[in-house]
Every structure is written in structure tokens, then in C-alpha cells.
Amino acid sequence: MKQKEIELLKLLEKNGRIDNDTISKMLDLEVAQVEEMIERLEKEHVIIGYSTLVDWSNVYDDEGVAALIDVKVTPVRGLGFDKIASRIYRFPEVKAVYLMSGSYDLSVSVEGKTMMEVSRFVSEKLSTLDTVLSTTTHFILKKYKHDGIIFDDGDDKDKRIMVSP
Amino acid sequence: MSSEFLAQHVEALKPSGIRKFFDLASKMDNVISLGVGEPDFVTPWNVIEASYHSLEQGYTAYTANAGLIELREEISHYLQETFSLHYHPETQILVTVGASQAIDLSLRAILNPGEEVIVVEPCFVSYGPAVSLAGGVPVSVSATPENEFKITPEQIEAAITPRTKAIILCSPNNPTGAVLSKKDLEGIAEVVQRHNLMVLSDEIYAELAYDEIASSIAVLEGMDKHTIVISGFSKSFAMTGWRLGYVAAPAELIAAMTKIHQYTIMSAPTMAQHGALEALRNGNDSVIEMRESYRQRRNFVVKALNEMGLTCHLPGGAFYVFPSIKATGMLSEEFAQRLLEEQRVAVVPGHVFGESGEGYIRCSYAASIKQLKEAMDRLARFVTEHRL
Numbered sequence: 001m002k003q004k005e006i007e008l009l010k011l012l013e014k015n016g017r018i019d020n021d022t023i024s025k026m027l028d029l030e031v032a033q034v035e036e037m038i039e040r041l042e043k044e045h046v047i048i049g050y051s052t053l054v055d056w057s058n059v060y061d062d063e064g065v066a067a068l069i070d071v072k073v074t075p076v077r078g079l080g081f082d083k084i085a086s087r088i089y090r091f092p093e094v095k096a097v098y099l100m101s102g103s104y105d106l107s108v109s110v111e112g113k114t115m116m117e118v119s120r121f122v123s124e125k126l127s128t129l130d131t132v133l134s135t136t137t138h139f140i141l142k143k144y145k146h147d148g149i150i151f152d153d154g155d156d157k158d159k160r161i162m163v164s165p
Numbered sequence: 166m167s168s169e170f171l172a173q174h175v176e177a178l179k180p181s182g183i184r185k186f187f188d189l190a191s192k193m194d195n196v197i198s199l200g201v202g203e204p205d206f207v208t209p210w211n212v213i214e215a216s217y218h219s220l221e222q223g224y225t226a227y228t229a230n231a232g233l234i235e236l237r238e239e240i241s242h243y244l245q246e247t248f249s250l251h252y253h254p255e256t257q258i259l260v261t262v263g264a265s266q267a268i269d270l271s272l273r274a275i276l277n278p279g280e281e282v283i284v285v286e287p288c289f290v291s292y293g294p295a296v297s298l299a300g301g302v303p304v305s306v307s308a309t310p311e312n313e314f315k316i317t318p319e320q321i322e323a324a325i326t327p328r329t330k331a332i333i334l335c336s337p338n339n340p341t342g343a344v345l346s347k348k349d350l351e352g353i354a355e356v357v358q359r360h361n362l363m364v365l366s367d368e369i370y371a372e373l374a375y376d377e378i379a380s381s382i383a384v385l386e387g388m389d390k391h392t393i394v395i396s397g398f399s400k401s402f403a404m405t406g407w408r409l410g411y412v413a414a415p416a417e418l419i420a421a422m423t424k425i426h427q428y429t430i431m432s433a434p435t436m437a438q439h440g441a442l443e444a445l446r447n448g449n450d451s452v453i454e455m456r457e458s459y460r461q462r463r464n465f466v467v468k469a470l471n472e473m474g475l476t477c478h479l480p481g482g483a484f485y486v487f488p489s490i491k492a493t494g495m496l497s498e499e500f501a502q503r504l505l506e507e508q509r510v511a512v513v514p515g516h517v518f519g520e521s522g523e524g525y526i527r528c529s530y531a532a533s534i535k536q537l538k539e540a541m542d543r544l545a546r547f548v549t550e551h552r553l
Contacts, residue, residue: 007461011461022465022534022538025464025465025468025469026461026462026464026465027464028464028468158198160198160201160203160205161187162187162190162191162198162200162511163183163186163187163200163511163513164183164187164200164201164202165202165289165291165339
């Protein structure tokens with residue numbers, strides 16, 4: 001992939017709201033070239049979507065709960081883990097699913113409004129799947145850093161002196 | 166302010182023109198400062214953590230005068246890998262308190278009273294005063310905008326007298342961002358060798374060159390004997406506050422500088438040296454990332470300035486742009502002061518870096534893209550209101 005495309009992707013990954021005019025100046029391109037590049041990368045599914053990182057703990061009364069669930073499964077002949085993964089990741093309360101090396105197979109990230117809601121999902125939906133052997137649920141107590149961004153990063157004041165040689 | 170106890174040569178030193186803008190800007194609210202001569206990044210975490218660790222381990226004593234030998238070995242290795250410079254860690258490298266101390270030591274080590282040092286302007290504000298404090302006489306030579314602020318061998322030759330001892334070069338340059346190419350340096354090296362001069366090569370911005378690797382004059386044939394390489398961790402690793410630099414030079418010179426260093430400083434801060442060790446061992450990814458970010462911001466600022474009618478060439482390095490403000494008919498000082506008062510953007514007027522900087526301003530793009538955008542909007546408003 002071309003250098004400028006990589007730079008563009010890195011900029012958008014860090015800030016999905018950066019405008020095309022700014023990008024064009026930073027990458028020494030025309031605005032039309034940037035538009036065309038983004039459109040193409042979207043079409044090619046290199047850019048899959050744009051999202052906003054929200055610290056819900058700062059939203060009034062709507063903290064919710066999140067859990068990471070270790071899932072052991074029996075792989076299906078001919079289909080491996082993909083089949084069972086797809087059964088799991090289609091539930092809307094599932095935010096992420098990863099195939100893992102080590103003592104369990106799938107790591108499933110689940111979010112719900114209450115602990116009860118998450119527990120019910122695990123006991124009624126997840127552990128009842130044929131191929132699921134066992135689940136271990138870990139509730140997240142506090143998020144410090146997510147997707148490379150530190151949630152409460154102290155004061156972000158510029159600590160440099162105003163003018164220096 | 167005066168006192169009968171002051172030494173005359175110190176009293177004669179003029180305070181830096183930057184001071185005034187610092188005082189003005191510090192008293193105002195909502196100022197976006199493009200006047201800062203240091204990175205906006207915080208030091209990479211692994212460097213901070215390594216320094217913590219060294220303190221926890223009890224490394225709180227002096228180091229060898231010349232600096233930790235492990236650090237000098239890493240510097241030697243780094244100079245070789247990055248810039249093809251060969252310096253022996255035991256005899257040709259000295260760890261200093263910032264590149265500023267390295268400049269001071271170099272000048273004090275080589276100058277006899279009254280000897281001249283050619284200072285290429287526009288330049289970092291300390292060179293001239295450092296020469297004076299070391300008993301020398303600074304002789305200014307102006308790099309001109311017509312040659313993209315690069316000094317020519319002919320200009321240097323014209324300034325040489327029988328008393329000339331050395332010349333101070335800085336590439337990539339503060340304040341212009343100009344980078345001397347290998348070809349530019351070859352021309353200068355020829356003059357330097359013919360007149361048997363010493364070059365103080367301030368390479369503090371060497372890692373921040375965006376279009377090609379910045380070459381050191383010391384790599385040129387025969388120039389190792391005529392060059393003192395000055396560098397440090399401040400700009401490339403975002404470590405300005407750590408005050409850690411180094412000087413690499415022929416062994417006799419390093420021995421002389423170490424003598425002065427030993428009697429005046431003892432050794433550079435130990436915890437900073439441990440941080441620097443980590444920076445050289447595992448900091449290259451951070452340098453690459455910061456360089457890419459500076460390059461993008463440089464592109465952004467140069468485009469924005471040219472669009473608003475402040476002509477500005479694309480500088481090859483450092484984190485400064487040096488646009489012409491002549492279209493407004495104002496002098497640098499007036500421009501900078503009114504810009505600060507009317508639009509709350511701090512820049513440094515070009516003349517404080519030397520006569521040939523008149524008609525220009527220095528804008529640092531070591532600021533977030535969000536701040537740069539706002540600063541460029543305000544600057545554009547100012548220019549529109551005041552265009553001739």
C-alpha cells in the first residue's frame with residue numbers, strides 16, 4: 001500500500017472526525033485526491049467504519065457493565081472455530097470476539113445495562129450453545145485505557161513555557 | 166539594573182529579544198503559542214520508566230565525568246548507525262548538560278582572548294553570547310532568503326580574518342528549518358580546511374529532517390579533525406527538560422572539555438543519563454512516529470501560510486517555519502506584537518535571530534494540529550486585516 005494511504009489511515013484511526021481539507025494539507029495532496037482515496041478504502045473494506053470512543057462512566061446514571069468471558073468450545077469438524085464464533089458474535093450485546101491461544105478458545109466481550117443482564121446472557125444464551133464446554137466471566141471494574149486512549153489522563157495542559165529560543 | 170560588582174563583559178551582554186515576547190505572552194489569556202522551541206510531545210514512557218527504575222535501584226550518585234560509559238558506547242553506536250560518524254566512546258565523546266553546555270565547553274576549550282568565531286545568522290540566540298563569554302568575538306554572517314537561508318562558502322570566506330578560529334553551523338536550522346545538503350557542506354568544508362578552522366556543528370535537530378537524512382559535515386574527507394559535533398536528546402526524543410546532550414570531537418579536544426566539565430559541572434545528571442540510555446536502546450520507534458507527525462504538521466502549516474499570502478518555502482527540517490511577513494509592510498517586531506495583542510497568537514520576530522531575519526517570523530509547529538488550525542485561522546484573519 002502506498003505511503004500516503006498508510007498515513008491517511010493512521011490519521012483517521014486516531015481521529016475519525018479530522019476534515020479532508022486538513023488531511024490534504026498534512027499529506028500534501030489535493031482535497032479531491034483525499035476524497036477519492038477515502039471512498040476507495042471504504043469500498044475495499046480497509047476502512048470498515050467510524051466510531052467515537054465514549055467514556056460512559058461520565059454519562060449521568062448510565063454506566064452499564066462490561067465483562068470479558070473466557071469460553072472453551074469443541075471445534076466443529078471441517079469448520080474449526082469459525083462456526084461457533086459466528087453463532088456468538090451475532091448477538092448484539094457481544095462487542096468483541098477473539099480466538100485465543102492458551103487455556104481457553106474464545107474471548108468474548110459483552111456489555112449490558114446491569115450485571116443481571118450480562119449474567120442472564122451467559123447462562124441462557126452462551127453456555128447453552130451445543131459446542132460450548134465452559135465459560136468463565138470476568139466483570140470489568142474500571143476502564144483505564146481503551147484502544148490506545150487513556151481515559152483519565154490527568155491534566156492535558158501544555159506544560160511548556162510560552163516562548164522559548 | 167546595574168551593580169558595581171558586575172563584570173563588564175557580562176553587563177555588556179544584551180538580553181535575548183525572545184524574553185520580551187515571553188513576558189508579554191505570559192500575561193495574556195487564550196494565547197496559542199507558536200513561539201515554543203521544544204517538542205509538544207512528552208518524553209516516551211519507556212524513557213521515563215527507565216529513569217524511575219534507575220532511581221529505585223539507587224543510582225543517585227555522580228557518574229564518570231565524561232558520563233556513563235554504557236551511555237557513551239550507545240552514543241558512539243548510534244552516531245555510527247544513523248549518521249556514519251565514528252567516535253570512540255572512551256576518548257571522543259563527552260556527555261553534557263544539554264547541547265547548550267556542549268556549545269559553551271567547545272568554545273571555552275578552543276578560544277584564546279580576541280579570537281573570532283563566525284556565527285551564521287539567523288541562528289539560535291545563544292551562539293553570539295556564548296562566544297563573548299568564552300572571551301571570543303562573534304562575527305555575524307547572514308544567510309539570505311534568496312538562498313533559502315543557506316550560507317555559501319563565498320560568504321564564509323569573505324568573513325575570515327587572521328583571527329578567525331571557528332565557525333558555528335546549525336543544520337537543520339533553528340529558526341529557518343533550512344537543511345544543508347552534502348553538496349552545501351562540501352563547499353564549506355573546503356574553505357574550513359584551507360583556512361584551518363574548526364566547525365562547531367550543532368546537530369541537535371539532525372533526527373528531524375523530513376526529506377532526506379541530514380548529513381554531518383564531520384563525515385566529509387578530512388573533516389573529522391576540524392569538527393566538533395554537538396547534539397543531544399532534547400529535540401529528537403522530546404527530552405528538553407532532562408538537560409542532556411553530548412559532544413563528539415577529536416580526543417585532545419574532548420580531553421580539554423572534560424577538564425572544564427570536571428571542574429565546573431562534575432557530571433551530567435545521573436537519572437537523565439539512565440533515561441537517555443533507554444532512549445538510544447529502545448527509542449527509535451518513538452523518534453520515527455514523532456518525525457512523521459512533525460512532517461505532516463510542517464506540510465499543513467506551509468500550505469496554510471502560503472494560502473494566506475505569507476510566502477514560505479518548505480523547510481527541510483527542525484520544527485520551525487520562517488515565513489516572510491513583508492507583504493504586510495510591518496517589521497517583524499511590530500507584526501509579532503500586534504499579532505499577539507489582536508489575535509492572541511505568539512510567534513517570535515525573525516530579527517531576534519539576527520539581522521537577516523528581519524521581515525520574517527518564526528512559527529514553531531510543535532503544537533497539536535487542532536491548535537495549529539486555530540492559529541492559522543487567526544493568523545489569516547490578521548493578515549487579511551493588515552495586507553498592504
